[in-house]
Amino acid sequence: MPKLGLIAGNGRFPFLLLEAARAHGLTVVVAAIKEETDPEIDARAAADAEIHVHWMSLGELSRLIEMFRQEGVTRATMAGQVKHKQIFSSIRPDWRLAKLLLNLRTRNTDMLLGAVAKVLADEGIELISSTEYLEPLLAKAGVLTRRAPDEEEQKDIAYGRTVARAIAGYDLGQTVVIAAQACVAVEAMEGTDATIERAGALFRTLDTEAGETTLRRSLTVVKVAKPNQDMRFDVPVVGVRTIEAMQRARATCLAVEAGRTLLFDPEAIVRAADAAGIAISAE
Template sequence: MEKGKNKLGLIAGNGRFPFLLLEAARAHGLEVVVAAIKEETEPEMEVRAAADPGVRIYWFSLGELSRLIETFHQEGVTRAVMAGQVKHKQIFSSIRPDWRLAKLLLSLRTKNTDMLLGAVAKVLSDEGIELISSTSYLEPLLATPGVMTERAPSENEQKDIAYGRAVAQAVSGFDIGQTVIVASQACVAVEAMEGTDAAIERAGALMRTLAAEGQASTFDRSLTVVKVAKPKQDMRFDVPVIGIKTIETMERAGATCLAIEAGRTLIFDKDTMILRANAARIAMIALERG
């Protein structure tokens, strides 16, 4: 086998995504070298690595790009994948760049996540490390078209989906966020650096405030959440992901409908998520790419 082809570098962010990708890669017979981010990766990753001789783990702080490259070279890694979120606010507030990353940051025209991660991918490529799609080995978890829950979106929710999708596609094109929350074809919240769950919570809090002040009577108080991929989504990073936590957050916020894009959104714990959505009478639908 060609050198490095039986190894995979896993740059692990937060949440379950890195664990799922790790399990899938191991099931394909790959040795995995985990680059765990001190500010993001779950401590459980250390336990998982210790239990499997086919997994090695190294811990890095955000900004240690040179050390990451050196470690992958020492381990013979020629392919790597990014899995798991690195909070946008971490990238732009907590990062302490080494000389290589500092040089890269100074070269960027704009300081958004797409530009930054794309530049990191280019540096890795120049060093002989190919960054592959974050959905590699996880294709079965990509959403398929259609209604996923017992309840389909109502007529009003369908209108909110159409409006929200147009807004979300426009916003995501500027790498601001990928999620909008809508009520009666009015945009209640737009995701930015805080992330999807925080945006949903903010929308719920705003609706409760309006209701308390008697200002929400002019439109339906239920919220529809629309999450899309970017128009030119790079599947190597920042791929839309939903899971149980999404539904739990929607319940607290009073959201009744979730729309995502088929083929470009990963669903974690799908069966449990659908059961929870059905119990809460939340409609879930995956839309064909328009």
Template structure:
């Protein structure tokens, strides 16, 4: 049975893809918050409709990614003064055939660059100017943030630790450019860097490249180490690093044996199942201390 709905300001949820919106929704409803969901037609799982049908404290509105004015009007009509972004919106969608409304078109024209921080920061400012505060995407989900240390039964071996250290130095250097959060390393050489395609696609690309090199009798060791870090000044309202089962399965297929993330600023979804699967696949997961 859904929790009782508390009266007062509603929570707006801008829902992208994946499980993140559902986890945040569950946590907010467990605290008795009424939630108004802006579901993105190009991204949000249709399961959200089933949830709304059985939960009177959940209202869902479907919007296109380009409809910034409609998003604002939807929240204002519902009395939403606090909102949260949860779930990925693929960066490449910015360059897709989706047509922005006048407000989003104006915003895009005035951007000096179109990286994630600048774009979402501009959207957050527009929302704020309209009386809608965008709060941290980890709101209600603090228990899911990774704690420092080795999280799996197997710790990294010496080769993986060398790869981790090299990968951390590369990822730290790249993080400030807001290109991507992930680098993939083998034998202290950078095999792949995440860009617009996302973490899983970068890991898949690294795995495919290593298979090609292996076929050519390359001296590079087959095992890959994945390093995923937040940006130096990570805005916790959006684009927080997330690791879930899908990323772990992608690593297993690609031949990756180690994952390094940053403690306290990385969300682990389905933690128990994630760590069980990591142990089964002999993948070591380490949460390193905050670097900034």
């Protein structure tokens, strides 16, 4: 049976890819990251003999390569977030990763993961797009919810896309939060949901300290892919938790890129958005 290597980060993404790969008849060899991967992955392996799980720490690149070799893996994919702060603070690199880090021109995520992909390729392991088995989960163009963005939200989307694409071009983040064509929050290492929460907290502070304000009392979240997005890693992702974070922050609109953003459980996302009165648009 053909094999697929899966380098699993946190969240539900690895499980979705695992299910899709098994549906395609593949044996899945999972490199589970001790600092990130949900331990539930062991239960999946216990229930399916064609799922092989190997636990390792984030910095063990040599062990990853050796494990894939022993398992006969020649194609692999990355799925699930590895927190940026883990990559640049908690990581304890082995000799191979330490050498790679020393040779990086800049230590942003794209540069690091691109270098890892090259090392894997040199060892005969091709890193493929994480969307290869998940095409149905890519956002389709159009309004996805019952409610379409209103005129003011459309203005915020247009401005937000300009800002977000500029930020994403520097590999700083993929999400911005906008109100009245003003940038309220920019994603950095904390991730999308934390960025939304930060924007909501800022508006609550404005309510407390300033009373009346000229800023409209709603937030629009804009998420984009990078200008030269490598779909093998760091693919834009939205889940139900994103909608829940928006609801807590009083955000009313979400804009994503069609064909370049994964929606985890699209039906559940739309149901949650409709229930909260949130508009979702993909262009």
